[in-house]
Amino acid sequence: MTTAETTPLTYPFNSSDGLALSEAYEQARNRTGLLRVCLPYGEPAWLVTRYADARMVLGDRRFSRAEALHHDEPRQSEGRRDSGILTMDPPDHTRLRTLVAKAFTVHQVEKLRPWVRQLTHDLLDDLEAAGPPADLVDRYALPIPVGVICAMLGVPQEDRPKFRIWSDAALSTSSLTAEESDRNTDELRAYMAGLIEVHRSSPRDDIMTSLIEARDAGDRLSELELVDLCVAILVAGHETTATQIPNFVLTLLEHPQELRRLRENTDLLNGAVEELLRFVPLGMGASQARYATEDVEVGGTLVRAGEPVLVAVGSANRDALRFDTPGTLNVARPVGQHLGFGHGVHHCLGAPLARLELQEALGALIARFPELRVAGDVEWKGQMLVRGPRVMPIAW
């Protein structure tokens, strides 16, 4: 086992203007022990890069998210985020999660499929009517998940320009000072608190109303938890999916043979989405450090109680010990339990919904436009926790 202190490597490794996975990860996977890394802010951390280690840390209760609140958590931006449900452990985490889990199960979400399919067709009709070139992000990738999560949660879709700014800022990294970050959080909370009051006086059939009932009738969460949970659902409910749609399209366009296979056999669609979730490293780097609550050995390194561990899922998803030819995109790859949605108690609540949206968005787009192509410079987000095009002009 290696416990020796070495100079921490500067992290994150990935660059923000593309979707490549840094080669530093492969080197890290092939060496014994964990890497020591240092983010722009917070204390140094251990970095997990292998699949087995990643699944262990994310699934093991000896690693805590709540402990991060008592430490100088490694992070990419100056501002500290009390990220609500993401900085909780069971049983608190379970209490909040079970309140909304039902709305996002496979069974429940599948009922939305016809409606989501219609949404994609309507947006494609609009795109065709407007003619090429068109921005895939603004006219397709964003409106799908935004439309869905707004309807489910009970947020007026016409407020999109407003919460878009807050949501961007919530995932932004170095561009915000701690004060700006705090102000942004306050504004988003105030907006959501206003919507909650509206729902309180006139209940409807949506997630916000059911959470208000859980608070007012069942006292199962505090008012601040209610507000933060709604904010988390709104932001997490659209940002990553809206980013992955253009990422997946771009990746398929860069792998024309795989795209052709997918066009020729649409039965491959759901498996192709899983493969893209594995293959595309969405994040700039690992975040949401887990703190060891006791000494634990991970991948040949003794992690001491109180030390933070970061899990690079993008790297774990390219681990040759788990996936054959991991660096190759193969839309017909057998199911392999990728970690694209994380793992353990914080496994993405909205995974079934994200899957459905990605399947419908991708399927409808490639079916409608056989000559789909990038028609101009892709402008990358940059300085965000997630990577992807901010603007992606397409033609067909």
Next chain:
Amino acid sequence: MSGMTWKAEIDPGRCMASGMCAGIAPDLFVLGEEHARPRHEEVPEEERVLDAADSCPALAITIRDGTTTVGPRP
């Protein structure tokens, strides 16, 4: 037989190995290479057993009290 314990069952065809149940109740559920399973078929009559069933993103966990299904809750 009802009384002290319920019975837990995980459908391996539905389970997507999210690790949710093993995270909520590691003494009752364990995650294998591909799927989760209950450590023992009999589970205590506790809220967290129902929480695990309710939280499963694949709805793969069924909790029964005799012949009555008690989890996931409707």
